[in-house]
Amino acid sequence: xxxxxxxxxxxxxxxxxxxxxxxxxxxxxxxxxxxxxxxxxxxxxxxxxxxxxxxxxxxxxxxxxxxxxxxxxxxxxxxxxxxxxxxxxxxxxxxxxxxxxxxxxxxxxxxxxxxxxxxxxxxxxxxxxxxxxxxxxxx
Amino acid sequence: xxxxxxxxxxxxxxxxxxxxxxxxxxxxxxxxxxxxxxxxxxxxxxxxxxxxxxxxxxxxxxxxxxxxxxxxxxxxxxxxxxxxxxxxxxxxxxxxxxxxxxxxxxxxxxxxxxxxxxxxxxxxxxxxxxxxxxxx
Numbered sequence: 001x002x003x004x005x006x007x008x009x010x011x012x013x014x015x016x017x018x019x020x021x022x023x024x025x026x027x028x029x030x031x032x033x034x035x036x037x038x039x040x041x042x043x044x045x046x047x048x049x050x051x052x053x054x055x056x057x058x059x060x061x062x063x064x065x066x067x068x069x070x071x072x073x074x075x076x077x078x079x080x081x082x083x084x085x086x087x088x089x090x091x092x093x094x095x096x097x098x099x100x101x102x103x104x105x106x107x108x109x110x111x112x113x114x115x116x117x118x119x120x121x122x123x124x125x126x127x128x129x130x131x132x133x134x135x136x137x138x139x
Numbered sequence: 140x141x142x143x144x145x146x147x148x149x150x151x152x153x154x155x156x157x158x159x160x161x162x163x164x165x166x167x168x169x170x171x172x173x174x175x176x177x178x179x180x181x182x183x184x185x186x187x188x189x190x191x192x193x194x195x196x197x198x199x200x201x202x203x204x205x206x207x208x209x210x211x212x213x214x215x216x217x218x219x220x221x222x223x224x225x226x227x228x229x230x231x232x233x234x235x236x237x238x239x240x241x242x243x244x245x246x247x248x249x250x251x252x253x254x255x256x257x258x259x260x261x262x263x264x265x266x267x268x269x270x271x272x273x274x275x
Binding site (some may be wrong): 065 | 164165209
């Protein structure tokens with residue numbers, strides 16, 4: 001993927017949003033691939049016993065989807081120099097996460113674009129907040 | 140429970156191998172049926188696997204620090220990737236308790252982590268996790 005050249009980017013530009021429905025199957029696959037087998041993510045009964053509405057997605061899975069949104073816009077995983085977010089609300093299986101962002105600053109000399117990011121669920125929860133990323137873009 | 144006396148405590152996880160099939164499985168779990176990147180590309184959030192879990196796992200099991208795992212919430216996460224990693228890379232990962240603060244009956248623990256590739260000593264990941272712990 002080529003991504004958007006730096007010269008065509010302006011402060012305030014919106015990142016192409018990414019929508020991703022997260023299923024329990026996908027959460028199970030993430031648990032398997034990451035090795036994070038915390039039962040709050042995969043065991044409905046356990047999750048309810050500790051006061052959750054049911055199983056929840058791993059925060060790092062949500063963050064991974066946010067990273068993918070940035071990578072798609074920037075043109076590759078290796079363009080992402082940094083990523084930060086706050087895990088504000090859990091994402092539940094069946095929810096659709098929508099990742100959005102906009103350019104907050106451009107450092108042309110360094111070839112770096114700064115983005116402000118957020119991810120909300122279709123039930124209206126602000127799942128990831130205070131999101132920020134820096135990406136390296138070709139001149 | 141963690142307190143300020145634990146600041147500076149380190150946990151080492153040398154020799155973490157970036158397994159390409161595992162990175163691909165993680166990318167698939169994130170991207171579902173619409174993977175977009177070249178085969179072999181390591182998703183940035185795979186840092187959780189080679190940098191966070193092997194080091195934080197030791198901290199969570201450290202009885203001297205005594206984190207209440209039942210009350211543990213991952214509050215915030217930052218990662219920097221100064222250089223990309225590739226399947227087959229071997230990295231030395233470590234983490235260090237950077238801050239411990241009590242606010243509103245909660246304990247906030249900041250943990251710095253990093254991963255250094257063995258072959259060229261490049262820092263491939265730096266991170267800061269904020270863990271929030273309820274109860275004693």
